[in-house]
Amino acid sequence: MPILTLLALLLTLGAAAPAAPAAPARDAGTLADLPRYVRAALAAPQGQSILVINVASPDDFVQFSLEAGHVSFSFPLLTPNQKAGEANLRAALADLALKVNESRGSDGSSFMDITVPADAPRVTRIARTLLTRVHGVTGKTPLDYDCQGCGPAR
Secondary structure (H helix, E strand, O other): OOHHHHHHHHHHHHHOOOOOOOOOOEEEEOHHHHHHHHHHHHOOOOOEEEEEEEOOOOOOEEEEEEEOOEEEEEEEEOOHHHHHOHHHHHHHHHHOOOOOEEEEOOOOOEEEEEEEEOOHHHHHHHHHHHHHHHOOOOOOOOEEEEEEOOOOOO
16 A cells, blocks of 8 residues: 555544544554554454554554455555665565565655455464564564554553
8 A cells, every 4th residue: 555545544544533442542562562453453443544563763664554354564665774675575475475566656666565354363473574574673672553543452
């Protein structure tokens, strides 16, 4: 999903208040918190959410959106750091047997996207693999969870 679509969805979600107590929109945590945030994202009261898991720098993150019962992971390849990690990203996605859809923006920017069913264990496994293999996250690495439109944290 192109970044502009994600931004539009973020703006839409920000305007809609969830019916149930939501997970904190932004919270510090570790890899151990990943399953809780995935469940919260998939329990979105409005049926739409975005979870961005930031690692160390603005270029190091894993993001996905929930819409219509499917989860879309989006991987922009815009910065030199993101482009340098493309081989690791492709290898991790291939090992997970995921079909990659590639697109280009009108400015020549590249994006890789995958779409999977909204299944919490599977989404958690994908996100964990990407965080550890692509971004070098360990159990002690501080993460910043940014969850927009999410349901209650469990």
